[in-house]
Amino acid sequence: MSLSALLIQLVNGLAGASALFLVAAGLSLIFGVTRIVNFAHGSLYMLGAYIAYSAIGRFGASVPGYWLAVLAAALAVGAIGALIEMLLLRRIYHAPELLQLIATFGVVLIIEDATLALWGPEDLLGPRASGFKGAIEIAGRVLPQYDALLIGIGPAILLALWWLLKRTRWGMLVRAATENRxxxxxxxxxxxWLFTSVFFLGALLAGLAGALQLPRESANLAMDLSVIAEAFVVTVVGGLGSIPGAFIAALLIGLVKAVCIGLGQVQLGSVVIAFPKLTLVAEFVVMAVVLAVKPYGLLGSAPAAPPTTPVTEHRALVRPPGRRSLITALAAIAIVALLPAIGDEYDLVLATDVLVFALFAASLQFMLGVGGLASFGHAAYFGLGAYAAALAVRHGVAMEAALVFAPAAALVGALIFGWFCVRLSGIYLAMLTLAFAQIVWSVAFQWDSVTGGSNGLIGVWPPAWLGGKQAYFHFTLCVIAAALIAIAWLAHTPFGYALRAGRDSRLRAEASGIDVRATQWAAFALAGAFAGLAGGLYAFSKG
Incomplete structure (x- = not known):
């Protein structure tokens, strides 16, 4: 690849990084003050594009009309963000992080359905930006004028935010609230008033980013989820609450992805590396590396005290399950075992899936509820277990032995990933688990010769003695019942109580002689193994 081609690719990467910075800056500003990780921020970005499309149709595509429409879209989205804060988020500021995430995800679903109802399912392609329809020449290559404009907008917004936060009374209050609200x-x-104004500004930046992206990308219903993952990555890599950190992280990720595209396929000896394929996971690789070296991001700082949640001081006394609980559990298993007598084959297939996902959910609850370890990437161990079982069968291993490979492979993966993850806490921990999960997904999706790529592995059926739907249902019920009992037992062993102690108060637990990090690492591995077992059972149920 020529130097000029690489240069223009890097410049294109800067244009994308500038738009990404606007989204991440709003997300970082909101988190810095309110400590809410706003999962609906991507939906505000999407609304910015859709509202700008409609506003351009009303104001016209002339130079004043176009840019007035962009400004109107940003202000409208800012008002929507302030409304969301007043109606919903104001009531959950003191709720645990997980409940806040669930609430904002609910907002994502509401906005997605409302957008579908108002604008329909088709992609909406906006006009080219008025006044910037031409191109400029750089090193013999052509760069659209609009991309050059975007490259300039990013630093301009950064300087404007710096002035607002450093030179105004409102900015002083925001910085004070970021330090100690x-x-x-x-x-x-x-x-x-302060929180509402911060939400207005953060939402305005997201809406502005969406409106500015309209000439480069059609407005579509997938914009929200496609940008929120990248925005989270940028925010975490830069350091939660740090706007300069978000700018540096956006530049870093934009340039890394541009280089991957520009390099194309590179042959090192007998190995061919397809760098463009790495763009699927480049930002997550960057995040994993940064958090492994700097646990709080490039410009982030460690919290003054270990994180706590309001529910920590009001937890009910944990008691081990008694005889009544055991009898109830056995009765429930017996009732479920009678399903083949009243249901058809479809009911058995559906019930098998329910059992599998019950085990997967229980494994996540063990890590999240008992251990307090938030994970966005727990599905990686489910996938590792499924692929391990399928590959074992492909190599002639019997199903019974393959079901041992499933939790074993997931256990190894959880041990490796968990070693890095337990060094972190809160949203940093959750995002690092997501990074590892995305890396696993990218490898599985693109390693066609081993995993089958997007087609997966087929023909993974149980042996003849479990070939019937009823037989496999009863087998799954027995295995999962045993696994669920094991999880419940672990939660009430000294190990489980030590895990809870580290969750509720890390400092007190360590003062009592508990190695909190080692305990959490073990919980990470065990939860991954149970998720892998669920994945193995799922692979055989689907063939």
Whole structure:
């Protein structure tokens, strides 16, 4: 690849990084003050594109009409963000992080359905930006004028935010709330007004990014989820609450992806590396590397005290299940075992899936509920177990032995990933688990010769003695019942209580002699193994 071609590819990467920075800056600003990880931020970005499309149709595509439409879209999305804060988020500021994420994900679904109802399912292609329809020449290559504009907008917004946060009273209050919002409230600052204004500005930036992206990408219903993962990555890599960090991270990720595209296929000896394929996971690789070296991001800082949640001080006394609970569980298993007598084959297939996902959910609950370890990437161990079982059968291993390979492979993966993850906490931990899961998915999706790529592996059926739907259902019920009992037993062993102690108060647990990190690492591995077992059972149920 020529130097000029690589240069223009890097410049294109800067244009994409600038738009990504606008989204991440709003997300980082909101988190810095409110400590809410707003999963609906990508939906605000999507709304910016759709509203800009409609506004351009009303104001016209002339130079003043076009840019007035972009400004109107940003302001409208800012108002929507403020409304979401007033109606929903204001009531959950003191709720656990997981509940906040679930609530904002609910907003994602509402906005997606509303967008579908208002604009329909078709992609909407906006006009080219008025006043920037030409191109400029760089090193013999052509760069659209609009991309050059985007490259300039990013630093301009960064400087504007720096002035707003450093030179105004509002910015002083925002910085104070970022450091210690309890103290700001104690000093008589109107916290309600401050939080709403921060949400307005953060949503406005997301809407502006969506509106500015319209000439480069059609408005579509997949925009929200496609951008939110990248925005989370940028925010975490830069350091939660750090806007300069978000800018640096956006540049870093944009340039890495541009280089991957520009390099194409590179042959090193007998090995051919297809760098463009790495763009599927490039940002997650960058995040994994950065968090492994700097656990709080490039410009982030460790919290002054270990994170706590309001429910920590009010947890009910944990008691081991008694005889009544055991009898109830056995009765439930017996009732489920009678399903073949009243259901057809479809009911058995559906019930088998329910059992498999019950085990998967229980494994996640063990890590999340008992251990307090938030994970966005737990499905990676489910997938590792499924592929391990399928590959074992492909190599002539009997199903009974293959079901041992499933949790074993997931256990190894969880041990490797968990070693890095347990060094972190909160959203940093959750995002690192997502990074590892995306890396696993990318390898499985593109390693056609081993995993079958997007087609997967087929023909993985149980042996003849489990060939019937009823037989496999009863087998799955027995295995999963045993696994669920094992998880419940683990939760009430000294190991389980040590895990809870580290969850509720890390400092007190360590002062009591508990190795919190080692305990959490073991929980990570065990939860991964149970998820892998669920994945193995699922592979055989689907063939």
């Amino acid at each position: 309890v103290m700001v409230q104690a000093l008589g600052v109107n916290e309600v």
